[in-house]
Amino acid sequence: MPRMISALVITALVACDGARVAAQRNAAIGQDRLPPLSRERMTDAQRNAADRFAGARGQQPFGPFVPLLRSPDLMLAAQSMGDYLRFKSTVAPRIREMVVLLACRVWSQDYEWAVHYPLAVEAGLRREIVEAISTGRRPIATDEEEEAAYELAFEILLNKRVSDATWRRAVQAFGEAGVVDLLGITGYYSFLAVILNAARTPPPPGARALPRFPG
Numbered sequence: 006m007p008r009m010i011s012a013l014v015i016t017a018l019v020a021c022d023g024a025r026v027a028a029q030r031n032a033a034i035g036q037d038r039l040p041p042l043s044r045e046r047m048t049d050a051q052r053n054a055a056d057r058f059a060g061a062r063g064q065q066p067f068g069p070f071v072p073l074l075r076s077p078d079l080m081l082a083a084q085s086m087g088d089y090l091r092f093k094s095t096v097a098p099r100i101r102e103m104v105v106l107l108a109c110r111v112w113s114q115d116y117e118w119a120v121h122y123p124l125a126v127e128a129g130l131r132r133e134i135v136e137a138i139s140t141g142r143r144p145i146a147t148d149e150e151e152e153a154a155y156e157l158a159f160e161i162l163l164n165k166r167v168s169d170a171t172w173r174r175a176v177q178a179f180g181e182a183g184v185v186d187l188l189g190i191t192g193y194y195s196f197l198a199v200i201l202n203a204a205r206t207p208p209p210p211g212a213r214a215l216p217r218f219p220g
Contacts, residue, residue, distance in 0.1 A: 039072035039204040050077045058084055068116055069197040072204035083196070090193055094186040096179065098128035100150055104158045104190050106130075106138050110215065111162045112198035119212030140216055153178035158191045 044052060054077030058066050061084065066074050073080035094101065102125035109118040118139075125135055134151065137144040147155065157175040160167045167175075175184045200206075208214060 036205055037207055039075060039206070041066075041071050042074060047074075048077075051075075053077070054081050057081060061088065068120065069201050069206065072200050072206055083193075086189075086193055090186065090190050094190070095183045096154075096186045096190065097150070099125070099130045100154045100187070101190055102128045103130050103134065103138070103151060104154055104187060105194050106135060107155065107158050108162065108191055108194040108198065110138050110141065112195060112202060113215060113217075114194075114198040114201055115208040115212065115214045116201050116206055117194060117197055118215050119208045122213065150178050154187055157184065157187055161188060161191055162195070 042051065044055075047055065051074055055066055055074060058070060058080065066080065070080055070084065073083055091101070096104075102121055105121045106118065106125055108114075109121065122135065122139075126132060130151075134144040134147060144151070144155065153171075153174045156171045157167060160171050172184075175187065179187060
């Protein structure tokens with residue numbers, strides 16, 4: 006019964022939001038509110054931040070870091086947190102990417118979905134799980150770690166709280182440090198979604214967009 010409730014809740018919430026999101030998406034075509042800045046238009050602080058970013062990531066700011074560059078200190082802080090959560094956290098890549106995708110689905114965030122869809126598959130997350138998340142369905146036939154991580158992220162994203170049972174299950178699966186990292190991943194990609202959705206940052210050219218609801 007709890008699984009059925011979870012599936013119905015996420016499908017209903019996404020469906021209710023679907024028409025609004027689809028209308029905004031159509032209206033946003035060609036209306037990137039915070040497009041890339043040329044170096045000539047950057048302030049000294051922005052150029053310094055862009056150079057520091059390039060030194061760490063090997064390229065100029067991209068994706069969410071383009072709008073974030075308007076606040077260079079915030080961009081660098083976001084980059085630092087992202088570096089930890091993606092490359093140094095205690096969470097296995099397969100579990101991390103599943104949680105990222107769930108946050109993208111809840112926020113209907115096309116850019117990060119396009120980036121992390123192939124990363125999730127490469128990390129070993131089964132395509133059936135990815136496809137279920139993309140259409141707002143509760144994945145089935147998941148293992149214990151996937152179940153525990155999904156329920157933790159689902160509850161905090163949709164309920165804004167985590168039940169005692171879900172908390173205990175997550176701690177059993179990942180330990181306290183792992184649970185904090187999982188919540189950090191969920192919150193970080195929600196933060197990026199807020200920036201990207203508000204700025205109307207377009208997904209990469211040719212990217213596979215998330216399906217809109219109702220289907």
